[in-house]
Amino acid sequence: AKQRAAHKERIKQLLIEQDAVLVAHYYTDPEIQALAEETGGCVADSLEMARFGNNHPAKTLLVAGVRFMGETAKILTPEKKVIMPTLEATCSLDLGCPEKEFSEFCDAHPDHTVVVYANTSAAVKARADWVVTSSIAVDVVEHLDSEGHKIIWAPDKHLGGYVAKQTGADMLLWQGACIVHDEFKAKALQQLKQQYPDAAILVHPESPESVVAMADAVGSTSQLIASAQSLPHKKLIVATDKGIFYKMQQACPDKEMIEAPTGGNGATCRSCAHCPWMAMNGLQAIEEALIDASGKEVFVDEALIDKALIPLNRMLGFAK
Numbered sequence: 001a002k003q004r005a006a007h008k009e010r011i012k013q014l015l016i017e018q019d020a021v022l023v024a025h026y027y028t029d030p031e032i033q034a035l036a037e038e039t040g041g042c043v044a045d046s047l048e049m050a051r052f053g054n055n056h057p058a059k060t061l062l063v064a065g066v067r068f069m070g071e072t073a074k075i076l077t078p079e080k081k082v083i084m085p086t087l088e089a090t091c092s093l094d095l096g097c098p099e100k101e102f103s104e105f106c107d108a109h110p111d112h113t114v115v116v117y118a119n120t121s122a123a124v125k126a127r128a129d130w131v132v133t134s135s136i137a138v139d140v141v142e143h144l145d146s147e148g149h150k151i152i153w154a155p156d157k158h159l160g161g162y163v164a165k166q167t168g169a170d171m172l173l174w175q176g177a178c179i180v181h182d183e184f185k186a187k188a189l190q191q192l193k194q195q196y197p198d199a200a201i202l203v204h205p206e207s208p209e210s211v212v213a214m215a216d217a218v219g220s221t222s223q224l225i226a227s228a229q230s231l232p233h234k235k236l237i238v239a240t241d242k243g244i245f246y247k248m249q250q251a252c253p254d255k256e257m258i259e260a261p262t263g264g265n266g267a268t269c270r271s272c273a274h275c276p277w278m279a280m281n282g283l284q285a286i287e288e289a290l291i292d293a294s295g296k297e298v299f300v301d302e303a304l305i306d307k308a309l310i311p312l313n314r315m316l317g318f319a320k
């Protein structure tokens with residue numbers, strides 16, 4: 001504990017010395033989220049992280065999350081130094097959508113508007129007409145559908161399926177999945193619901209359709225926290241990364257939070273839903289990145305920045 005406190009103090013000092021601000025996702029460890037809050041940074045969903053970094057005057061953004069979040073920050077503010085505790089923190093959606101194959105897929109359907117989830121590489125974003133996060137995916141696709149667009153959606157098949165169902169839009173789906181949310185199981189969730197019949201079910205839309213179908217609220221991490229507050233239920237079963245419980249419990253101190261089950265055959269596996277890449281954002285790694293950023297600074301090819309900026313700015317403009 002003493003050592004952790006020392007890390008935190010040192011990080012606080014370094015942030016000031018380097019005119020840096022900590023931008024953290026809800027799935028990072030609670031102590032990272034607390035540190036971001038204490039030091040004037042932010043804890044947010046992926047859209048709000050992008051917006052915060054874009055508007056903040058600091059010279060350096062320290063992004064505690066996964067690679068695409070750091071890349072998005074760099075694309076939006078290339079004049080800033082963007083560092084991450086580790087550049088190894090990737091995302092199964094990003095990994096499952098390589099630029100070359102994706103480009104071929106787009107080329108094969110030239111009459112489609114290309115909408116990609118933020119959880120993609122800069123190169124994939126550069127190929128897109130729109131970037132969206134889970135908080136605005138339905139709204140953007142609804143808008144495009146009303147204008148008669150046919151849509152290519154990548155990479156998350158579950159979120160894409162959910163958006164298609166909500167909007168009725170004509171969508172071709174890339175078949176990617178989040179390894180964390182893909183593990184939530186409807187059968188086990190039904191059993192848990194029988195145990196807690198009064199509980200509301202909150203689900204991130206990267207989860208399988210059968211799990212989303214049981215939800216009282218579906219949304220991005222920020223939207224799920226807002227739903228936790230606004231729903232009248234005193235018990236909440238939550239299907240997303242367990243990192244969210246830190247802020248959700250703070251937002252609703254009088255409510256009981258229950259982790260949705262992962263794993264097959266009705267077996268529940270508590271505390272399993274945690275993104276291995278988000279977990280790489282430790283205190284020590286943050287301190288080290290501030291002391292020596294080599295190998296931890298995010299660079300994006302300039303030509304890609306110019307192209308990826310277009311769909312990213314559309315997203316920010318739409319979300320206003």
Ligand code: 13P
Pocket residue numbers: 044045046047119133134135178206219220221222
């Ligand atoms: P949010 O936009 O809801 O924060 O989701 C980002 C993410 O990576 C979910 O796994």
Ligand code: SF4
Pocket residue numbers: 027066090091092093119178179180181206241275276277278
């Ligand atoms: Fe990617 Fe899933 Fe991890 Fe989010 S939780 S960063 S979607 S692997």
